[in-house]
Amino acid sequence: MYSSVRERLIHLHHCRGVGWKTIDQLLRIDQTLSSLFSLPAPTMSIFPERNSSFFQDLHSPVIKSMIKTYKDKHIHVITIFDDSYPNWLKHIFQPPWVLYARGNIKWLSDMKMISVVGTRQPTAEGIRALKTILPPLIQAGWTIVSGLALGIDTAAHELAVEHHGKTIAVIGGGIEHIYPKQNRALAEQLMRDHLIVSEYPPQTKPQKWQFPLRNRIISGLSLGTVVVQAKEKSGSLITASLALEQGREVFAVPGSIFSEQANGTNKLIQQGAKLVRTAQDIMEEFEHIFPIR
Incomplete structure (x- = not known):
């Protein structure tokens, strides 16, 4: 056969x-x-x-x-x-x-990949942090990996597109069934000019159980995972935990102790994730592999 x-x-x-x-x-x-x-x-x-x-x-x-x-x-x-x-x-x-x-599947061979994940309900402060941290990474040639979810994921993909960088979206379900539907237009743009990846055959409809499994691919494609706002119990923290299990770096953007969206990231920092204020904080962790110019 x-x-x-x-x-x-x-x-x-x-x-x-x-x-x-x-x-x-x-x-x-x-x-x-x-x-x-x-x-x-x-x-x-x-x-x-x-x-x-x-x-x-x-x-x-x-x-x-x-x-x-x-x-x-x-x-x-x-x-x-x-x-x-x-x-x-x-x-x-x-x-x-x-x-x-x-x-563009050639991007799967890139070595400089960084994952960016976070809450589906970011605050203005979270988006501002993303806009501060990501552009220098993009300009330094880092490919941005995320999950096409609403909120931080969407903003990360859009920033990569806006700044003429490269971005990869890892989805739950098959490529012919984009979820969430609100990101259909963004997904079409990524499939045309960037890259969307799934471990499920294209005709597979998304199921709830697929998304935690999808997270291991987001972290697994990358040298490190950056968490930008996350509640104390969230998929973003699952991704961070998987990154640690895979021997990858975990970075977290700190936030106000009064913000629910910062509870998860602040806890990650308590547990040993590197506190991130600038792109330099991330790049210096990989300077032994990719010297900063």
């Missing part, structure tokens, strides 16, 4: 009931995945409760045809076996087996 392991992996990635652990298990059994496609249905006991749908999808000509349409739709498919797979991402816990992207 397929001539290479990457093609078999991409098809497998579209099958119902297949998650990260299932693919890991199958690759441990057969690194080429070739035997999987030749097994008869009755012998497949990988997950008995879903054998029927899995076997149907595994041999589905519809899935095979759909994958062929991606090129015409300008959707790039990158597997963990490809040279174009992002270097930093490859070293995280449970890196995505497959990435689907629209835009």
